[in-house]
Amino acid sequence: MDKKRLIIKGNCLTMGEPAACGWIAIQDGIILQTGSKDQWPEWADESWEVMDAGNDTVLPGFIDSHFHLVQAAINRRSMDLSDCTSFEEIGQKILQASRKNPGMPIRGIGLDQQKLVENRLPTRNELDPFCNDAPVFLNSVEYQKSVLNTYALLYYKIPFTLEGVEFDRNQMPTGIITHHANSILRGNVLRNIPNSKRMEAAQELLQEVARQGITTINAMEGGRMYSDKDAEFVYENIDSFPIDVTLFYQTMDVELIKEMNLNRIGGCFYLDGTFSARTAALSFDYADSPGTRGGLNFTQEELNEFVLECYSNKLQLALYTIGDRAIEQALTAHEHALARTGNYGLRHRLEHVELPTEDHLRRAADLGLVFSMTPAYEYFWGGPCKMNEKRLGENYRLTNPLRRILDAGITICGGSDCDVTPADPLLGIHAAVNHPVMEHRITLMEALRMYTINGAYGIFEEKIKGSLEPGKVADIVILDRDLTVVPPEEIKDVQVRAALRKGQMLY
Amino acid sequence: MLQIQMLGKFCIAGDHIHYDEKLSSKLVGLLSFLLMNSTREVSRDKLLSYLWPDSNEEAAKSNLRFNLWNLRKIIPLDRKGEELVLSGKDSCRINENYEFYCDRLELDRFRSCSEYSVEELVRLKDLFQGDFLEGLYLRNCNEFNELILFERVACQNRQVEILKSLLEVYEEEGRFEEGLQVLMEMEAIEPYNERFAWKIMNLYTREGNRAAALRYYKKFENSLRRHLNISPNDELKSLYASLQEDYPVPEQPVLASRNKKINLRGYGIPSVDFFWLSDILLQVIRQADCSVIKKIDDHYLGDLAFIQRELLRFLNVAGDGTETIGPVPDVRIIQAFVRLMEMLGQTYQVELEQPAIEAIDEKSKMALEYMKNRKVAGVLIQSPRES
Numbered sequence: 001m002d003k004k005r006l007i008i009k010g011n012c013l014t015m016g017e018p019a020a021c022g023w024i025a026i027q028d029g030i031i032l033q034t035g036s037k038d039q040w041p042e043w044a045d046e047s048w049e050v051m052d053a054g055n056d057t058v059l060p061g062f063i064d065s066h067f068h069l070v071q072a073a074i075n076r077r078s079m080d081l082s083d084c085t086s087f088e089e090i091g092q093k094i095l096q097a098s099r100k101n102p103g104m105p106i107r108g109i110g111l112d113q114q115k116l117v118e119n120r121l122p123t124r125n126e127l128d129p130f131c132n133d134a135p136v137f138l139n140s141v142e143y144q145k146s147v148l149n150t151y152a153l154l155y156y157k158i159p160f161t162l163e164g165v166e167f168d169r170n171q172m173p174t175g176i177i178t179h180h181a182n183s184i185l186r187g188n189v190l191r192n193i194p195n196s197k198r199m200e201a202a203q204e205l206l207q208e209v210a211r212q213g214i215t216t217i218n219a220m221e222g223g224r225m226y227s228d229k230d231a232e233f234v235y236e237n238i239d240s241f242p243i244d245v246t247l248f249y250q251t252m253d254v255e256l257i258k259e260m261n262l263n264r265i266g267g268c269f270y271l272d273g274t275f276s277a278r279t280a281a282l283s284f285d286y287a288d289s290p291g292t293r294g295g296l297n298f299t300q301e302e303l304n305e306f307v308l309e310c311y312s313n314k315l316q317l318a319l320y321t322i323g324d325r326a327i328e329q330a331l332t333a334h335e336h337a338l339a340r341t342g343n344y345g346l347r348h349r350l351e352h353v354e355l356p357t358e359d360h361l362r363r364a365a366d367l368g369l370v371f372s373m374t375p376a377y378e379y380f381w382g383g384p385c386k387m388n389e390k391r392l393g394e395n396y397r398l399t400n401p402l403r404r405i406l407d408a409g410i411t412i413c414g415g416s417d418c419d420v421t422p423a424d425p426l427l428g429i430h431a432a433v434n435h436p437v438m439e440h441r442i443t444l445m446e447a448l449r450m451y452t453i454n455g456a457y458g459i460f461e462e463k464i465k466g467s468l469e470p471g472k473v474a475d476i477v478i479l480d481r482d483l484t485v486v487p488p489e490e491i492k493d494v495q496v497r498a499a500l501r502k503g504q505m506l507y
Numbered sequence: 508m509l510q511i512q513m514l515g516k517f518c519i520a521g522d523h524i525h526y527d528e529k530l531s532s533k534l535v536g537l538l539s540f541l542l543m544n545s546t547r548e549v550s551r552d553k554l555l556s557y558l559w560p561d562s563n564e565e566a567a568k569s570n571l572r573f574n575l576w577n578l579r580k581i582i583p584l585d586r587k588g589e590e591l592v593l594s595g596k597d598s599c600r601i602n603e604n605y606e607f608y609c610d611r612l613e614l615d616r617f618r619s620c621s622e623y624s625v626e627e628l629v630r631l632k633d634l635f636q637g638d639f640l641e642g643l644y645l646r647n648c649n650e651f652n653e654l655i656l657f658e659r660v661a662c663q664n665r666q667v668e669i670l671k672s673l674l675e676v677y678e679e680e681g682r683f684e685e686g687l688q689v690l691m692e693m694e695a696i697e698p699y700n701e702r703f704a705w706k707i708m709n710l711y712t713r714e715g716n717r718a719a720a721l722r723y724y725k726k727f728e729n730s731l732r733r734h735l736n737i738s739p740n741d742e743l744k745s746l747y748a749s750l751q752e753d754y755p756v757p758e759q760p761v762l763a764s765r766n767k768k769i770n771l772r773g774y775g776i777p778s779v780d781f782f783w784l785s786d787i788l789l790q791v792i793r794q795a796d797c798s799v800i801k802k803i804d805d806h807y808l809g810d811l812a813f814i815q816r817e818l819l820r821f822l823n824v825a826g827d828g829t830e831t832i833g834p835v836p837d838v839r840i841i842q843a844f845v846r847l848m849e850m851l852g853q854t855y856q857v858e859l860e861q862p863a864i865e866a867i868d869e870k871s872k873m874a875l876e877y878m879k880n881r882k883v884a885g886v887l888i889q890s891p892r893e894s
Binding site for chain 1: 638641644646647649652653655656657659660663664667696697698699700729732733734735736737738
């Protein structure tokens with residue numbers, strides 16, 4: 001039998017009924033009972049391990065509703081090039097990596113051409129002096145381009161006749177790979193990573209994630225720009241992770257999903273792109289690129305067909321939408337499918353959904369859609385003088401309108417899109433409460449619900465987790481402060497003191 | 508005769524002996540370099556600069572001498588007593604009198620503007636066993652590695668040229684099946700090439716196999732979507748649409764399951780109406796393709812869904828999967844069941860195991876009797892098993 005634990009002296013925000021309690025009794029991984037601070041459980045004897053929460057906030061374990069587990073784990077072991085401003089800096093990082101692990105492949109991520117003084121990507125001839133005896137594979141931000149050294153060009157077997165292999169004046173490959181060739185290259189590289197490495201990397205990452213109080217993640221895996229092997233890996237090892245992992249396989253292959261006995265499909269299923277690359281589909285011009293409005297990756301007809309197939313097979317579907325045109329397209333497809341099948345209640349999700357209009361909100365509420373959002377985007381890129389304003393002009397004020405979404409009756413579950421933003425629910429909560437556009441701010445309780453009970457609702461698990469109520473799994477987080485008295489601007493500084501999963505100490 | 512392979516992993520063999528196993532990477536590099544310059548003398552200085560650029564001169568010369576000596580030791584003389592490599596004071600070269608075959612040298616003779624027979628083109632195509640000097644990379648020998656890269660690009664271009672030439676010949680001669688095989692090889696090199704895809708569909712159509720063309724399009728479309736998140740270009744879409752007008756494609760390739768057997772064995776509870784029938788329906792759902800089940804009219808499926816809820820997912824029903832099908836008269840259930848069996852019998856070989864008659868309910872018995880009377884094609888009702 002599992003340990004019996006009693007958490008006492010907590011300011012427990014249950015996210016259920018009653019809204020608060022003072023102690024929680026846990027047995028066999030389940031919350032046995034809760035009670036107010038004045039009402040001590042008489043039956044708690046020495047056999048109970050007591051944890052004193054010190055009047056700090058106790059919450060249900062956090063649920064991160066949008067997380068790229070395998071890629072984040074692999075990226076964590078890669079070189080971070082996001083702060084490099086010159087080829088020399090890139091080269092020094094490569095040199096350090098090659099000295100640390102001689103002969104091993106070197107992977108770098110986050111290479112931003114716009115930050116480089118040279119204002120272009122380095123070629124293989126510029127990388128070779130730093131490492132010429134191991135493959136060097138550098139990814140640009142958003143993974144649209146790659147740069148290889150000469151060794152890697154020979155090692156990774158790219159067909160040079162493919163579209164996207166760049167050549168110099170002497171008809172020699174420069175090492176810069178884009179488009180179709182980049183897709184194949186990424187596929188080759190990711191497929192060659194053995195599952196043992198995936199597992200090592202994932203276990204390391206999840207230990208860190210647990211320290212942030214996250215006890216459940218929705219893992220968006222596979223598909224374009226990732227690797228289906230990631231999804232298969234998560235599927236095969238779903239019970240081996242230290243926290244709960246719910247798989248969202250990013251594929252259009254409904255038959256495969258059914259064969260795998262999965263109830264859901266999609267995730268980062270890109271209907272459009274991003275603000276930063278100016279590929280999110282907007283109904284207005286990008287402020288810094290007049291005439292550019294981004295693009296949709298599907299025709300309405302194609303999307304209608306796929307969404308209908310999901311409805312017919314009663315699969316919960318998650319679609320990635322950033323711009324308003326993408327949201328419009330998604331809603332139209334859902335309306336089409338619902339009218340044909342009448343299959344309501346599947347809690348289909350829109351991921352990110354950053355620029356919804358009032359009409360979109362009304363229709364989404366009617367459709368019963370769930371919004372899976374990343375408030376931390378606002379922390380990093382929202383508000384005046386940041387990337388959103390640069391791209392959208394005054395329309396930056398319209399992004400992530402959390403208040404309006406909640407007021408429309410739509411459930412929002414919170415995520416990090418790790419590793420686009422850090423896996424840090426308190427940062428997400430902070431960003432939601434401190435939204436740079438005041439009218440979009442939500443209350444602390446509403447923000448907490450996003451990362452707890454709403455997250456559970458988003459995956460049909462609200463009856464078993466997401467709140468501190470008897471009968472639910474004892475996924476619990478103890479913070480180092482009382483959140484209800486912390487000034488809103490300090491929420492992100494609150495730390496997790498302890499985390500339990502099914503009553504067992506995780507951190 | 509000595510056989511040397513460079514279009515793939517380097518291999519050198521003769522009389523069933525593989526000499527490459529005895530060659531170091533540097534020696535492979537040396538021999539490859541000489542072969543790439545097989546028609547001329549190569550100065551020792553050049554060899555040193557390519558293969559030992561980071562050694563001092565004396566060490567490099569010593570290494571070259573040693574490797575040449577090793578080469579002579581490993582590679583035997585030919586029948587005439589000739590050596591493969593001739594080395595003089597200042598230069599070395601491949602001995603043109605030595606009897607050997609090298610795939611790379613044969614490829615060098617290919618000129619895309621020349622006319623070749625099918626057999627010659629096939630032979631050239633089959634030379635490619637992998638990338639040029641696959642897996643070879645000499646540390647710190649930047650010029651040599653650059654040369655490999657250059658040759659690899661050139662060889663890949665040649666490979667595509669040869670394949671294109673072969674395809675042209677097959678098309679001219681109306682040999683579509685062989686042309687398709689060549690296109691598949693081209694597709695393996697460039698999997699998202701829409702021109703190739705168009706040609707594949709075109710050849711299937713010219714071969715009279717429109718169904719294959721349509722299926723190929725769906726497969727290609729899925730691949731583009733899966734890996735590049737794009738849909739096929741307008742040209743391909745138009746071709747697909749024009750083929751569809753003449754030949755509507757089934758949702759799934761039903762032909763693939765035509766001879767598939769499904770065995771239906773249900774469990775009965777005599778006191779529960781339609782229990783055995785319901786269990787048979789569950790077996791059908793588990794074994795038959797969804798597309799086949801969906802072919803039956805909704806009203807038949809709806810009637811059957813009254814006794815087997817799993818069928819609800821094939822229906823356009825309102826509500827959250829709860830009962831929206833009202834009570835259905837027995838006659839409709841039985842007729843719907845027989846209709847379903849008729850439809851399955853068109854696609855599969857259905858073996859329906861008849862249970863012991865006392866083991867099932869009365870209503871399922873009536874359905875079974877009715878089926879026997881109708882003698883449904885494609886459905887074999889097997890006698891109960893002896894206990």
